[in-house]
Amino acid sequence: MSNLWPRIEPLLAKVEKPARYIGMERGALAPEHAPGKVAWLLLYPDTYEIGLPNQGLQILYEILNERDDAVAERSYAPWLDLEAQLRAAGLPLFSVDSHRAAGDFDVLAFNLSAELVATNLLNLVDLAGVPVRNEDRAPHHPIVLAGGHCSFNPEPLAEYVDAFVIGEGEEVVGEITDVLAEWKRSARRDRDRMLHDLATIPGVYVPSMYEVVYDGPRIAAVLPRHADVPALVDKRTIADLDAWPYPKHQLVPLIEVVHDRLNVEVFRGCTRGCRFCQAGMITRPVRERSADSVRTMVRDGLRRTGYDEVALTSLSTADFSGIERVVADLVNDQEGTGGVSVSLPSLRVDAFTVGIASEIQKVRRTGLTFAPEAGSWRLRQVINKLVLEEDLYAAVDAAYSQGWRRMKLYFLTGLPTEIDDDTRGISALARACVDIGRQYTKQASVTVSVGGFVPKAHTPFQWFGQNGVAELRRKVGMLRDDLRATRGVQLKWHDPEASFAEGLLSRGDRRVGRVVERVWRAGGTFQEWSEHFALDRWLEACAAEGVDPDWYVTRHRDEHEILPWDHIAAGLHKDFLWLDWTAALAEHGLPDCRWTPCYDCGVCTDYALEHVVASPVAPAGGSQGTGQDLARGDSVPIKFTTGRSSKHLASSARITA
Amino acid sequence: MRGGARFPVRLRYTKRGKVRFLGHRDLARNLERAFRVTRLPLAFSEGFSPHPKISFGLALTTGFESDAEYLDVDFREAVDLEALPAALSTELPEGITVADAAWLDDRAPALQEAVTAVVWEVPVTDQHGEPAGAAALRAAVSAALAAETLECTQVRKGRSTIVDIRPLIRRLAIVNQTDRDPRVLLMDLATVPKGAKPGEVMPALGPFTADRGVRTHQFIERDGVRYEPLDVDTRARVAHAVAS
Numbered sequence: 001m002s003n004l005w006p007r008i009e010p011l012l013a014k015v016e017k018p019a020r021y022i023g024m025e026r027g028a029l030a031p032e033h034a035p036g037k038v039a040w041l042l043l044y045p046d047t048y049e050i051g052l053p054n055q056g057l058q059i060l061y062e063i064l065n066e067r068d069d070a071v072a073e074r075s076y077a078p079w080l081d082l083e084a085q086l087r088a089a090g091l092p093l094f095s096v097d098s099h100r101a102a103g104d105f106d107v108l109a110f111n112l113s114a115e116l117v118a119t120n121l122l123n124l125v126d127l128a129g130v131p132v133r134n135e136d137r138a139p140h141h142p143i144v145l146a147g148g149h150c151s152f153n154p155e156p157l158a159e160y161v162d163a164f165v166i167g168e169g170e171e172v173v174g175e176i177t178d179v180l181a182e183w184k185r186s187a188r189r190d191r192d193r194m195l196h197d198l199a200t201i202p203g204v205y206v207p208s209m210y211e212v213v214y215d216g217p218r219i220a221a222v223l224p225r226h227a228d229v230p231a232l233v234d235k236r237t238i239a240d241l242d243a244w245p246y247p248k249h250q251l252v253p254l255i256e257v258v259h260d261r262l263n264v265e266v267f268r269g270c271t272r273g274c275r276f277c278q279a280g281m282i283t284r285p286v287r288e289r290s291a292d293s294v295r296t297m298v299r300d301g302l303r304r305t306g307y308d309e310v311a312l313t314s315l316s317t318a319d320f321s322g323i324e325r326v327v328a329d330l331v332n333d334q335e336g337t338g339g340v341s342v343s344l345p346s347l348r349v350d351a352f353t354v355g356i357a358s359e360i361q362k363v364r365r366t367g368l369t370f371a372p373e374a375g376s377w378r379l380r381q382v383i384n385k386l387v388l389e390e391d392l393y394a395a396v397d398a399a400y401s402q403g404w405r406r407m408k409l410y411f412l413t414g415l416p417t418e419i420d421d422d423t424r425g426i427s428a429l430a431r432a433c434v435d436i437g438r439q440y441t442k443q444a445s446v447t448v449s450v451g452g453f454v455p456k457a458h459t460p461f462q463w464f465g466q467n468g469v470a471e472l473r474r475k476v477g478m479l480r481d482d483l484r485a486t487r488g489v490q491l492k493w494h495d496p497e498a499s500f501a502e503g504l505l506s507r508g509d510r511r512v513g514r515v516v517e518r519v520w521r522a523g524g525t526f527q528e529w530s531e532h533f534a535l536d537r538w539l540e541a542c543a544a545e546g547v548d549p550d551w552y553v554t555r556h557r558d559e560h561e562i563l564p565w566d567h568i569a570a571g572l573h574k575d576f577l578w579l580d581w582t583a584a585l586a587e588h589g590l591p592d593c594r595w596t597p598c599y600d601c602g603v604c605t606d607y608a609l610e611h612v613v614a615s616p617v618a619p620a621g622g623s624q625g626t627g628q629d630l631a632r633g634d635s636v637p638i639k640f641t642t643g644r645s646s647k648h649l650a651s652s653a654r655i656t657a
Numbered sequence: 658m659r660g661g662a663r664f665p666v667r668l669r670y671t672k673r674g675k676v677r678f679l680g681h682r683d684l685a686r687n688l689e690r691a692f693r694v695t696r697l698p699l700a701f702s703e704g705f706s707p708h709p710k711i712s713f714g715l716a717l718t719t720g721f722e723s724d725a726e727y728l729d730v731d732f733r734e735a736v737d738l739e740a741l742p743a744a745l746s747t748e749l750p751e752g753i754t755v756a757d758a759a760w761l762d763d764r765a766p767a768l769q770e771a772v773t774a775v776v777w778e779v780p781v782t783d784q785h786g787e788p789a790g791a792a793a794l795r796a797a798v799s800a801a802l803a804a805e806t807l808e809c810t811q812v813r814k815g816r817s818t819i820v821d822i823r824p825l826i827r828r829l830a831i832v833n834q835t836d837r838d839p840r841v842l843l844m845d846l847a848t849v850p851k852g853a854k855p856g857e858v859m860p861a862l863g864p865f866t867a868d869r870g871v872r873t874h875q876f877i878e879r880d881g882v883r884y885e886p887l888d889v890d891t892r893a894r895v896a897h898a899v900a901s
Binding site (some may be wrong): 005009010012013019023024026252254256303305307308364 | 675680687692694786869
């Protein structure tokens with residue numbers, strides 16, 4: 001029960017950004033540890049600046065500390081300089097709240113938001129003084145737990161993480177605490193017994209309780225080892241977001257971090273049905289927070305934090321019923337605050353009207369990002385991102401007309417059925433957007449950000465063979481050539497080599513775990529950071545472990561293959577996903593089920609859940625295929641006129657600060 | 658600089674403990690946020706992106722502590738000066754305490770130009786980070802005070818230059834003589850024309866280092882007289898007990 005601060009303090013004088021490690025944020029808690037309390041260490045396996053804003057960890061931090069039988073502290077990956085200092089001084093990973101050794105906690109609970117943080121997870125477990133493999137852990141070692149979107153394919157880390165939480169954590173952390181409290185009280189501290197008990201909690205997956213049977217390279221079966229362990233682990237979902245108004249005390253870091261603003265989650269889940277989007281598939285159904293409750297959280301949050309910016313977050317914030325009203329209320333209720341700006345990450349282009357643009361710019365023009373995702377209407381129907389071309393142009397027009405000079409456009413490349421004409425459509429869209437901007441300002445510019453598509457588990461594209469490194473490179477090169485001479489367009493792209501490694505993990509099985517371990521042992525931490533990522537290290541590790549990376553990454557799967565995550569359920573029936581995959585190949589869009597009859601994807605019916613939306617009808621003019629004429633998706637208005645409004649029709653986009 | 662603002666205030670605050678690792682820019686952000694949380698009537702600059710009118714004094718090197726940090730802030734209307742230090746302190750991270758406040762004259766020169774001397778108390782370590790030997794330090798201090806010039810290497814924006822810091826040194830004194838504790842050197846240094854950091858001064862004196870220490874005073878000098886920044890160009894100074 002050590003406070004390591006006196007030993008850590010001298011090291012901090014020797015490292016970059018030492019304030020990453022001091023804690024002390026507004027909203028931070030000083031929980032009192034006691035033998036009867038289950039001590040959780042919540043970890044984000046990347047830097048403090050990336051990890052601190054994670055809303056999932058902040059929510060659990062509060063919920064756990066509200067309990068009488070639990071305490072929770074936080075930790076993040078120390079940067080390489082501090083890690084070297086810690087290892088040289090023989091000091092372990094520590095919490096930033098009370099600078100307690102990570103090994104003194106009962107649970108090390110990781111958030112997995114991105115595939116490539118896997119090596120950092122191993123590194124942090126090791127730095128905590130805990131064996132990295134499940135099988136090597138002794139009764140006194142903490143339990144290694146992981147949750148977050150990547151746990152929907154937990155298999156690559158199955159031999160390194162004792163238990164995964166599938167889905168939303170608000171309720172299940174309490175049930176886990178109960179099991180661990182009993183384990184702590186027991187004299188024998190039987191680790192297997194405790195893991196077995198965890199495996200019977202709905203939403204908890206304990207990989208060691210399952211045996212994977214192979215048939216050559218393919219999986220033949222995944223079998224529970226005990227009768228009371230479920231063959232299919234269903235995700236957890238909270239029914240009512242209003243019952244969980246967390247975080248109530250959002251942490252305000254002392255140093256600058258990403259998303260450094262008040263973040264209020266306005267709804268969870270998304271049914272737009274974009275086929276590439278894992279988040280939209282695994283978080284169904286839609287559950288809106290009531291507008292009143294949003295207003296209360298914003299008002300209290302701003303008062304408590306002193307932030308001058310608030311983001312209304314969700315997977316597609318413009319779908320929130322009455323969003324225009326909420327934004328207008330926020331912008332116009334500025335008494336005594338000196339101006340609070342509003343940012344709307346994930347906003348559809350059809351909702352970005354002149355009206356919203358003019359409200360937002362009253363305080364400050366937050367950064368704008370629209371995400372058409374694909375360069376042609378044909379391909380947007382394949383991926384079910386039903387953004388009409390004229391809606392995109394109208395949104396862009398609205399932004400430039402209200403004084404914005406630059407915006408970002410997000411695209412994916414390497415999508416199913418994509419041909420070069422589709423890829424080149426990206427350049428055409430970008431040029432058209434700059435042309436619109438030129439009507440308002442000579443400085444009009446567009447940043448085009450292109451990511452290589454990585455197929456994800458539990459999506460209709462889970463069967464698709466990802467484009468290899470060379471093919472993604474060729475496509476990016478084509479766009480570079482196309483746009484080289486275009487003034488006002490700046491092209492940025494995600495490293496195709498990183499996409500390849502992400503693909504290996506996103507659809508890998510247990511055999512990929514040893515590759516992760518080998519990469520970590522070879523010094524491959526911080527793989528999300530381009531200066532530390534090297535695909536060669538991954539390929540060497542694959543070769544050494546006899547793993548063929550192309551078999552995992554670029555191979556198309558067939559309908560009947562047992563996928564490594566088939567025993568994990570996001571609620572979506574596999575035959576629904578297959579049907580949607582065939583619809584994609586037929587270039588057939590699927591309207592949003594929030595406002596149209598149910599397709600029986602499986603989530604609501606199996607889990608007895610319902611969409612919670614204040615508005616039973618689609619936005620005026622339709623949206624995502626409802627109430628729209630999809631035959632005219634690629635029609636481009638011939639001329640744009642100043643002040644043109646876009647209060648109709650549909651599509652999707654993001655706006656970020 | 659102060660435009661139409663009518664209620665300028667000068668504050669003294671501390672930076673003690675873990676927050677010594679907070680950089681100057683981040684410290685400024687935290688102070689601005691504390692003003693927002695307390696809902697004090699900050700004056701804002703004009704323009705499309707208004708920002709509160711707060712001007713900070715000399716930046717404190719990250720890793721060092723202080724009992725004597727200052728800032729000037731403009732309010733739109735009169736505030737309760739008595740209540741100000743406590744109100745702000747409760748909204749600031751532990752270790753940052755607003756200790757004093759005073760109304761500032763409209764035409765008071767900015768802190769960055771007005772402050773001409775600072776006093777440090779620095780635990781001196783050797784090149785291995787161990788407490789410096791007493792005899793060696795005493796000898797080095799005497800030699801430095803007797804010297805006419807003292808060369809010091811300064812690195813600014815990646816460029817290394819050698820400057821004579823002897824004219825900056827007003828006083829050097831060893832304040833702690835026990836064998837167990839590190840020797841604490843009191844350093845009274847001018848900040849004009851260009852100041853030097855304790856971490857730069859120590860190697861100039863001998864085989865010593867300093868990566869922490871406390872700024873105990875800053876002074877504004879007028880006609881040969883030293884004033885604390887709250888005692889000059891100000892009225893109605895309010896003292897607030899500093900928790901140590």
